[in-house]
Amino acid sequence: MSTAMADSASTPGSVDDPIVTKGYVDGAISTLVQQEIAKQVPSAGGGGSSKLETVAVDPGKKLIVDDGGEIIVRTGKAVAYSSDANGLSDLTEGLDVKPGKAIVNNHLILNPRGQRGVQPDPNQTKGLIVLVRGAYKLQ
The missing domain is CATH 2.60.120 (Jelly Rolls)
Incomplete structure (x- = not known):
């Protein structure tokens, strides 16, 4: 019979398992979304954007x-x-x-x-x- 055990080497809040705030997660997600949006905007050599x-x-x-x-x-x-x-x-x-x-x-x-x-x-x-x-x- 095998038993699943949690990794006891990581302590919540330590360097190996940091605790992060909601603000940090929201900021990281926002940055990733903005990077993906920037990749989707085509460039045709003359210009162009989502703005007029x-x-x-x-x-x-x-x-x-x-x-x-x-x-x-x-x-x-x-x-x-x-x-x-x-x-x-x-x-x-x-x-x-x-x-x-x-x-x-x-x-x-x-x-x-x-x-x-x-x-x-x-x-x-x-x-x-x-x-x-x-x-x-x-x-």
């Missing part, structure tokens, strides 16, 4: 956002850009914006997937000011 970032898009350039990225055009006339025939989601009006079609300022635009984004309207000489959430690049 102000980005200037010069004439002739395109702002391409990663899958799930959000765009709000603040100033200038913008048109949707896509590397294929699919468009962007205008969440404010609940519409699909096809490539080359105008994007209404101050509307929340979502890139559901693929290489999509916005560019200044070719008929204007000024660029755009947009708010972006998520990873993006300027081309």
Whole structure:
């Protein structure tokens, strides 16, 4: 018959078996969670984060956002850009914006997937000011 015995070499509160406070455990867990969140934020070389970032898009350039990225055009006339025939989601009006079609300022635009984004309207000489959430690049 075998009997399970506790390790008697460790005394609670000793160096081998320290007693920790709830605050210490909460802090350690918070640090680990923040590190994991930081690993999940993609980097596309152009920028991006979970915060809204102000980005200037010069004439002739395109702002391409990663899958799930959000765009709000603040100033200038913008048109949707896509590397294929699919468009962007205008969440404010609940519409699909096809490539080359105008994007209404101050509307929340979502890139559901693929290489999509916005560019200044070719008929204007000024660029755009947009708010972006998520990873993006300027081309």
